[in-house]
Amino acid sequence: MSTPNHSWDADIRRKVEQHVFDYDPQAWTDMEQLLDEAGGGSSASTKGKAGRWGRGGLILLAILGLTAVLMYGLRQPPAKPALGAFTLAPRVEPEMGKASPAPTRPMEQAVSLRETPATVEVPPPAEVLPVEMDTVAGGREPARPPVRLMQPLDHEQGIPLLRERTLPTTLTLQPLPAARRRRDRSKLFPDVIPAFQTERDTIIGDTTKRALQPQKQ
Amino acid sequence: MMRYDQTSTDEELRQGCLAGDRRAQQALYQRYFGQLLGIPMRYTQHRDDATALLNQAFLQIFKSLPNYQERDSFRGWLATITFRTTMDHLRFEQRYRERITLELPDNHAVRNTVESELAAEEIFRHIQRLPDHLRTVFSLSVIDGYKHEEIAHLLGITASNSRWRLSKARQLLQASLAPFYNRNGQSA
Numbered sequence: 001m002s003t004p005n006h007s008w009d010a011d012i013r014r015k016v017e018q019h020v021f022d023y024d025p026q027a028w029t030d031m032e033q034l035l036d037e038a039g040g041g042s043s044a045s046t047k048g049k050a051g052r053w054g055r056g057g058l059i060l061l062a063i064l065g066l067t068a069v070l071m072y073g074l075r076q077p078p079a080k081p082a083l084g085a086f087t088l089a090p091r092v093e094p095e096m097g098k099a100s101p102a103p104t105r106p107m108e109q110a111v112s113l114r115e116t117p118a119t120v121e122v123p124p125p126a127e128v129l130p131v132e133m134d135t136v137a138g139g140r141e142p143a144r145p146p147v148r149l150m151q152p153l154d155h156e157q158g159i160p161l162l163r164e165r166t167l168p169t170t171l172t173l174q175p176l177p178a179a180r181r182r183r184d185r186s187k188l189f190p191d192v193i194p195a196f197q198t199e200r201d202t203i204i205g206d207t208t209k210r211a212l213q214p215q216k217q
Numbered sequence: 218m219m220r221y222d223q224t225s226t227d228e229e230l231r232q233g234c235l236a237g238d239r240r241a242q243q244a245l246y247q248r249y250f251g252q253l254l255g256i257p258m259r260y261t262q263h264r265d266d267a268t269a270l271l272n273q274a275f276l277q278i279f280k281s282l283p284n285y286q287e288r289d290s291f292r293g294w295l296a297t298i299t300f301r302t303t304m305d306h307l308r309f310e311q312r313y314r315e316r317i318t319l320e321l322p323d324n325h326a327v328r329n330t331v332e333s334e335l336a337a338e339e340i341f342r343h344i345q346r347l348p349d350h351l352r353t354v355f356s357l358s359v360i361d362g363y364k365h366e367e368i369a370h371l372l373g374i375t376a377s378n379s380r381w382r383l384s385k386a387r388q389l390l391q392a393s394l395a396p397f398y399n400r401n402g403q404s405a
Contacts, residue, residue, distance in 0.1 A: 005387060008387075012390075013359055015337045016255060016344075016360050017255070018337070019255055019337035019341070020252055021251040021255065021258070022251060023251060024250070027250065027271070028246055028250075030268070030272055031276075034276050035242065035276070038276055
């Protein structure tokens with residue numbers, strides 16, 4: 001380090017190290033906030049002791065209150081759903097003497113979501129052929145609601161794609177044997193295989209003859 | 218109730234801080250604020266940043282009071298914690314960018330003497346105007362007396378880079394302080 005710079009540096013250092021800044025009260029305000037956030041900034045705090053117990057007490061009270069609410073909620077029986085919002089449509093009895101209406105599917109009975117008058121005029125049944133459930137592909141059993149199709153089926157019922165009666169009782173096709181199937185190449189390629197075999201036998205025969213012949217010296 | 222004022226000794230203030238007395242903490246803070254602020258002041262660009270760093274250092278001081286050993290100088294212990302907090306902040310911020318905020322001088326003559334009339338606060342102000350990477354090396358080398366190898370290890374740079382930065386900082390600082398000198402090398 002050169003002498004001129006050395007003396008200049010020393011002067012700068014001396015002035016910087018010896019300087020004392022003025023106290024800033026605002027700095028202490030910021031420091032207090034830091035101390036409050038850090039919990040006093042020391043192992044024990046006269047302000048923190050009461051504050052700590054106060055905070056802990058509040059937390060304990062909150063936990064106890066929450067526990068009491070949960071216990072109260074669990075003890076209460078489940079409330080029954082109110083049925084006043086909607087009612088089923090009243091059952092309509094057919095008038096005496098008249099032919100009974102065509103059987104309709106129970107799910108077609110409209111469930112009225114609003115109150116219906118006591119007397120409902122039932123339109124006269126149209127003359128239609130009775131529809132049997134069994135002949136309709138993918139028909140549903142009357143007792144089973146449509147939504148059940150989306151649920152896993154029981155193993156007893158199977159997949160109701162086709163009715164059992166529609167399936168043929170006998171199969172015309174021969175089932176495949178369980179053993180490994182061997183191809184009969186002579187039957188697959190009747191022209192090629194016999195000729196190949198003949199040629200192969202000829203080659204093998206010549207080779208065997210040559211091997212058996214004593215080597216000429 | 219214990220009362221803390223300027224007549225209280227460092228030991229009394231320390232015991233009060235250990236007990237968590239906020240008044241003791243305030244008294245200790247007020248006593249050493251002016252002396253310790255100079256450490257972050259020569260490593261930051263603004264006084265607000267320096268004050269915030271000093272507050273962080275005091276927070277660390279209050280937490281580390283149980284670890285203080287009486288054989289050490291209390292003031293030196295405080296200064297060490299403040300310096301380490303400042304260095305940790307510098308490393309975290311990584312303000313070693315090549316950012317020139319001062320223009321290069323027009324070949325001003327180098328003044329070798331600083332008169333006592335030149336205020337220290339003026340020096341601090343000019344030090345803070347230096348670019349971050351130059352200011353750090355200048356403060357570490359000139360004011361805190363670190364060697365270039367130590368500075369290189371501290372900042373993660375090479376020793377030659379440290380020397381270059383010091384040279385650059387000195388050049389800029391001397392140029393910025395040039396108006397304070399008259400022809401005879403005395404401050405205005």
